Amino acid sequence: MSDHEAPATEAPEDVENAPEDADKARQIAELEDAWRRTAAELDNFRKRCARDVVRGREQERAAVATSWLPVLDNLERALEHASSDPDAVVEGVRAVLAQAVGVLADLGFPRRDDNGRAFDPAVHEAVSTVSGAGLVPGTVAQVVRPGYGPDDKILRPAAVVVATRAS
């Protein structure tokens, strides 16, 4: 923060018995100066703010990217056993997937479980419909591709099959 001090550089008080004219001229000069300094500060601040926003984004990008490095490391580790033991790879990759889902949750975007929920176009993307016994019309019958993020901050809506009344 720069040293903006509007209250401290208050307009000068009238000085009793001083020649009115000279006093007012001084007051005008001081006010002009105070005003110009504040305007210059506003100008500087605009420029700095634009830089702060850019830098904030860069920091965030790096931080989020960093949170994915362990996922990549473990994916590579899982593949190291590829030739000797493919089954071990499958186990390892399952663990990595769970880890990746955890990273997204930590970033504020937990994986959604929309199965059986009432269909809501705000958080669901209908890819097809299905009808059948045991299905409640207007609910999500199947999640084709999971969504991420809470209802009020959806990162990606779930692609779902919606149950409809049999026609």
Add this chain to the structure above:
Amino acid sequence: MSDHEAPATEAPEDVENAPEDADKARQIAELEDAWRRTAAELDNFRKRCARDVVRGREQERAAVATSWLPVLDNLERALEHASSDPDAVVEGVRAVLAQAVGVLADLGFPRRDDNGRAFDPAVHEAVSTVSGAGLVPGTVAQVVRPGYGPDDKILRPAAVVVATRAS
């Protein structure tokens, strides 16, 4: 942007032949007003800037997180064949790893290839040393864990084994 117009609300010119005192008093009132408005604008701008930085970070976090969703989708897809064909899983996971490396590169953090490069503590983290025929002392003999990001914007240094002179 709000309507900051410092140049437009310039201090009033002296009006010829008008009573000097009343003129100066008006000038003072106008200057005080202009100054106070600029100061208020500066204050508002400070608050808005803080909000802009926070919002910029949130947008960046969501954008970067979104770029990883295809990696998760493909990881899941690769695992769908797990029981029937473990070898296909391995192939699929290799492709996902390459995709993940691509996501990091797109974010500005390409995977580094530090093998054989001169050891540089700014971009390398030495985890051990090795000496032997064919190894150039002071170079990276082996990358234990890859680094990401260009030299001037390292996301994570590479963990490396450094070649040393045989003792």
